[in-house]
Amino acid sequence: MAQWYEKKKLEQNFIQLDKPMQNGYNERLNRTYREDILDNYFFDSLEQLKVLSDKWAETYNSKHPDRSMKGLTPNQKH
Template structure:
């Protein structure tokens, strides 16, 4: 990986805020999916997770986009 100038940096144990974006995503996923449903089968978890992920990635407002959704951002800045 040195030829690509990539350096792997690991978070320190107990220092979750060194990777705050992942921690925020994990919190949303845990609250919206894992804590909200009782799963009888892994298929149900996968189905609900896929729907949630699609909504989160395309319809959820993102701070980095000026608090608009990626779909809205694409509509505004097409062409």
């Protein structure tokens, strides 16, 4: 990963341990995914998880309004 950042001339910034709100948007997405998918299903295979995850992502991006985007969905914002 560090080599990729160097090749792209990007700077890596890490959040401090025990400070998840330094990356609040990602933490919220992780929580939502965990609650909607990981906490609600038992998986027989990674393929099954991928199918459910893809359906979840499509719904999340097309129908899930976000207060930080004035009630728009991620797809509407673009």
